[in-house]
Amino acid sequence: MPTPTNPRPSSASPVPTGTEKIHTDTDVGGLAAKALSSRHRRTSTHLFSLRRAIHGASLAPPLYEQDENLHLADPGLHPSSLKNADSDGGNIVDKMFHNLQTPAPSSGHRTRSGGNACSPQILGVSNWNKEGNGAGYNLTATSRAISKLAYSCPKPAANSTMGLIDGAQAGDCGQTEMKFRKRTYRDELDTVREDGDVPAGSRIMVYVRMRPLSKAEKESGARSCVRVVNKKDVYLTEFASETDYLRLKRLKGRHFVFDAAFNDSSNQQEVYNTSAAELVEGVLQGRNGSVFCYGATGAGKTHTMLGTTQNPGVMVLALKDLFNKLRQRCREGDYVVRLSYLEVYNESVRDLLSPGRPLVLREDSKQGIIAAGLTQYTAYSADEVMSLLHQGNQNRTTEPTRVNETSSRSHAILQVVVEYKVRNDSHYVCRTGKLSLIDLAGSERALATDQRTIRSLEGANINRSLLALSSCINALVEGKRHIPFRNSKLTQLLKDSLGGACQTSMIANISPSTLSFGETQNTLHWADRAKQIRTKGCDANEEIQIPESEKDQAKLLLEVQKENQQLRMQLARMQQKLLSVESNAMMTARQSPAMTPPPSSASGFVCRTPLSESRTAARHEECRAVEEALRKKIQIMEKERETARREVAALEAQLSATVSNLKREHNLELHRKDDFIRTLCSLTQQKPLSAVVAAGELDIGELPSFVALGTAGTAKPTTKRASLAGGPTARAAAARSLSAAMNGGSRRMTMGGACVPPPASCLTQASKPSQTGGTKRPSGGSVPGTPNTSMRTTRRTKLQQDDLMDVENVIMTTQKQQNVGGRRVTKIPAPPPSAAPKTPISSSKAAALKKRTFWDITNANSPSAPVGRCTRSNTTATPSMLLQPGFLGGGRRRILQN
Numbered sequence: 001m002p003t004p005t006n007p008r009p010s011s012a013s014p015v016p017t018g019t020e021k022i023h024t025d026t027d028v029g030g031l032a033a034k035a036l037s038s039r040h041r042r043t044s045t046h047l048f049s050l051r052r053a054i055h056g057a058s059l060a061p062p063l064y065e066q067d068e069n070l071h072l073a074d075p076g077l078h079p080s081s082l083k084n085a086d087s088d089g090g091n092i093v094d095k096m097f098h099n100l101q102t103p104a105p106s107s108g109h110r111t112r113s114g115g116n117a118c119s120p121q122i123l124g125v126s127n128w129n130k131e132g133n134g135a136g137y138n139l140t141a142t143s144r145a146i147s148k149l150a151y152s153c154p155k156p157a158a159n160s161t162m163g164l165i166d167g168a169q170a171g172d173c174g175q176t177e178m179k180f181r182k183r184t185y186r187d188e189l190d191t192v193r194e195d196g197d198v199p200a201g202s203r204i205m206v207y208v209r210m211r212p213l214s215k216a217e218k219e220s221g222a223r224s225c226v227r228v229v230n231k232k233d234v235y236l237t238e239f240a241s242e243t244d245y246l247r248l249k250r251l252k253g254r255h256f257v258f259d260a261a262f263n264d265s266s267n268q269q270e271v272y273n274t275s276a277a278e279l280v281e282g283v284l285q286g287r288n289g290s291v292f293c294y295g296a297t298g299a300g301k302t303h304t305m306l307g308t309t310q311n312p313g314v315m316v317l318a319l320k321d322l323f324n325k326l327r328q329r330c331r332e333g334d335y336v337v338r339l340s341y342l343e344v345y346n347e348s349v350r351d352l353l354s355p356g357r358p359l360v361l362r363e364d365s366k367q368g369i370i371a372a373g374l375t376q377y378t379a380y381s382a383d384e385v386m387s388l389l390h391q392g393n394q395n396r397t398t399e400p401t402r403v404n405e406t407s408s409r410s411h412a413i414l415q416v417v418v419e420y421k422v423r424n425d426s427h428y429v430c431r432t433g434k435l436s437l438i439d440l441a442g443s444e445r446a447l448a449t450d451q452r453t454i455r456s457l458e459g460a461n462i463n464r465s466l467l468a469l470s471s472c473i474n475a476l477v478e479g480k481r482h483i484p485f486r487n488s489k490l491t492q493l494l495k496d497s498l499g500g501a502c503q504t505s506m507i508a509n510i511s512p513s514t515l516s517f518g519e520t521q522n523t524l525h526w527a528d529r530a531k532q533i534r535t536k537g538c539d540a541n542e543e544i545q546i547p548e549s550e551k552d553q554a555k556l557l558l559e560v561q562k563e564n565q566q567l568r569m570q571l572a573r574m575q576q577k578l579l580s581v582e583s584n585a586m587m588t589a590r591q592s593p594a595m596t597p598p599p600s601s602a603s604g605f606v607c608r609t610p611l612s613e614s615r616t617a618a619r620h621e622e623c624r625a626v627e628e629a630l631r632k633k634i635q636i637m638e639k640e641r642e643t644a645r646r647e648v649a650a651l652e653a654q655l656s657a658t659v660s661n662l663k664r665e666h667n668l669e670l671h672r673k674d675d676f677i678r679t680l681c682s683l684t685q686q687k688p689l690s691a692v693v694a695a696g697e698l699d700i701g702e703l704p705s706f707v708a709l710g711t712a713g714t715a716k717p718t719t720k721r722a723s724l725a726g727g728p729t730a731r732a733a734a735a736r737s738l739s740a741a742m743n744g745g746s747r748r749m750t751m752g753g754a755c756v757p758p759p760a761s762c763l764t765q766a767s768k769p770s771q772t773g774g775t776k777r778p779s780g781g782s783v784p785g786t787p788n789t790s791m792r793t794t795r796r797t798k799l800q801q802d803d804l805m806d807v808e809n810v811i812m813t814t815q816k817q818q819n820v821g822g823r824r825v826t827k828i829p830a831p832p833p834s835a836a837p838k839t840p841i842s843s844s845k846a847a848a849l850k851k852r853t854f855w856d857i858t859n860a861n862s863p864s865a866p867v868g869r870c871t872r873s874n875t876t877a878t879p880s881m882l883l884q885p886g887f888l889g890g891g892r893r894r895i896l897q898n
């Protein structure tokens with residue numbers, strides 16, 4: 001059987017044991033000594049206050065004394081609990097309780113004048129003192145302090161549940177009011193009244209649920225010390241009996257009034273209907289709601305929130321109710337419920353639906369505090385939600401402790417976000433509401449669980465977070481500007497529920513067992529304090545944005561204006577872009593009227609915004625236009641290429657025709673020249689050239705063309721005149737040509753097949769050149785009869801004579817060559833035997849010929865004859881070919897040298 005935390009006297013004893021012990025001198029001294037040596041300063045402070053209250057209460061201000069006397073009644077400061085505090089420092093529950101009772105410095109000398117100050121312990125002290133069961137200085141001092149307290153107690157504030165007043169107000173009390181005050185105080189000692197002035201909608205609704213005595217408690221002889229009357233009133237007494245109203249009346253001061261109180265026979269549905277059903281309705285109106293359970297370990301929190309399969313708790317009932325209402329009000333598919341479930345274990349946040357790494361809490365301007373990375377599951381039916389809830393509970397940390405077999409070692413928070421669409425008049429409204437269902441871990445004394453184990457560490461963390469919660473509640477009650485929500489993960493997560501725009505219900509779970517008297521009392525005080533917390537007015541979520549100050553409002557306004565301006569600019573840009581795209585598209589459409597519309601999706605329905613659709617269409621049109629233009633360009637280029645190809649082919653054909661014509665003409669010319677040369681050769685074989693010319697058998701007028709043919713490669717003049725008057729080079733060329741021609745020619749020199757009579761001018765060219773050649777072909781544009789005419793005529797005659805001589809020389813050389821033979825001699829048909837003997841050439845003439853020929857050859861600009869050409873000339877050579885520049889090459893030179 002567990003050792004009772006707070007050893008109480010038997011029910012027969014009217015005097016509380018704790019109080020009795022406190023007033024033993026030895027006990028007080030021992031406590032003080034222990035406290036002074038304690039590590040925990042708060043406990044020391046309490047004890048110091050306690051000692052001062054006992055030893056020198058008169059020195060302290062009355063109101064302060066009154067407050068300190070409250071600690072006398074604090075079971076948390078019971079010697080046994082103080083011992084606990086000394087041993088492990090985990091007596092945070094007491095600190096928390098102290099926290100709730102100690103007024104904040106900012107509020108001045110505010111103190112509690114309510115029921116706690118008139119606890120049975122104190123009453124017991126008074127009675128005990130009156131009865132003379134104890135004596136001594138300390139006791140007298142305490143008694144004096146209490147009576148002083150009774151007389152100085154101010155009138156409670158009208159709207160304060162706990163009767164908080166201002167110290168200054170107390171100081172103003174006159175003697176005339178003393179009696180009234182005393183009476184009032186005594187009234188307050190009787191009952192901690194509920195102030196009905198506080199509007200229920202703007203404050204936290206506080207409910208108390210008492211569980212039945214467990215089997216173990218009954219077996220251990222524990223009895224019920226809590227009475228719930230009228231479903232609102234809670235009496236805390238160690239020896240309460242349902243019928244003992246007289247005692248209940250006597251034990252006033254342990255009376256609390258809440259929004260509702262459930263006795264041990266109340267069922268889950270009843271609790272849900274009273275505490276949470278209204279919140280579920282609020283969520284469906286688009287508001288936020290929170291329900292959380294608070295209480296000592298094993299007090300029945302998890303039973304209330306979760307329950308069992310047969311007896312489901314608030315969470316399950318709320319979710320079922322939520323889905324029922326949604327189904328009644330919305331069509332299928334018009335709502336969605338998102339669910340997240342997390343726990344705060346040892347100050348780390350964990351996802352219960354997807355266990356993994358601890359989550360980090362972040363503050364979002366719109367959503368408030370959120371756990372980053374928390375999984376949100378979407379559920380469409382209550383069954384789905386139930387399975388998720390079950391899954392989450394499987395992951396929740398629960399461990400058996402001495403007090404509770406299935407003790408929750410963490411704070412669990414189930415958040416349900418409901419989004420749904422409802423028809424409002426003529427249009428639909430989308431509403432979003434959030435319901436938070438919180439099962440806190442139980443506050444516990446260190447001895448109640450295991451010491452120095454993981455459980456104690458968990459307990460310390462649980463208590464620390466609950467202490468932070470009580471600090472927040474204190475700050476909220478006192479209307480402080482700064483609420484220390486950041487002190488723990490739990491308070492951060494409960495920020496919305498406690499201080500936000502939220503409807504909140506708190507269910508304080510208590511155990512009726514006398515063994516848990518202290519915890520029950522603490523819980524009741526805590527709950528009583530929490531009744532004063534006012535939340536912000538909870539409107540629908542769309543209208544929730546309430547800036548805290550004017551400065552914030554101005555800032556918000558500026559931000560909104562800035563954002564608005566940016567959006568306008570963005571809109572203008574988009575419109576401009578759209579216009580340009582549309583104009584481009586129109587231009588493209590004009591250019592290519594056969595343009596096909598942009599392709600749509602397979603279903604024929606393209607889910608796009610009008611802007612993006614038109615932009616895409618315009619781009620498509622642009623691409624199409626560019627493609628079309630490119631295609632046209634390519635076609636044009638291909639056509640041009642074809643035309644050019646044809647032109648080239650035509651030109652080629654034309655050129656080849658011209659070349660073939662030229663070749664033909666050239667051949668004809670060659671034949672003609674060959675004939676001429678042969679004729680010349682045959683004539684000169686019979687008689688000298690001069691004689692031939694004189695006889696008119698040879699038309700010397702053919703010579704120029706003949707020479708031109710032979711000297712074409714050196715670009716010599718082609719006319720006869722140019723040939724004759726062209727200077728030594730032209731003449732030498734003519735001579736060479738003639739020589740070559742003579743080598744191959746055997747026919748009579750005729751033109752056109754007929755024998756051409758030699759012109760008289762040719763004969764007279766030597767004797768009278770000025771009369772023939774000068775008149776027939778005037779040279780150089782000179783005018784006859786001028787002073788230079790005779791000189792010119794003389795020179796021309798001289799030139800003609802030279803030409804004639806050249807021809808003769810060539811003929812002779814050719815003949816000689818034929819006689820000598822040589823490797824490269826072109827075979828010319830031998831002259832007939834009747835050929836006339838050659839005219840002998842004088843030695844001077846021969847020397848001149850040789851010299852001139854040599855001079856001619858060495859000064860000729862002719863390129864050297866190609867080797868291949870020499871070879872060819874052996875087979876296909878014609879006389880005219882011999883006249884080709886460089887044809888004779890070194891051979892001719894050799895001949896001449898010989």
Ligand SMILES: Nc1ncnc2c1ncn2[C@@H]1O[C@H](COP(=O)(O)OP(=O)(O)OP(=O)(O)O)[C@@H](O)[C@H]1O
Nearest residue numbers: 211212297298299300301302303404407408441442
């Ligand atoms: N109203 C009730 N009716 C019947 N049994 C109850 C009731 N409340 C609690 N119990 C029982 O009391 C025991 C402890 O309850 P529970 O686990 O809910 O306590 P707790 O406050 O959640 O404890 P802890 O903080 O350690 O988790 C359980 O066995 C539970 O069945």
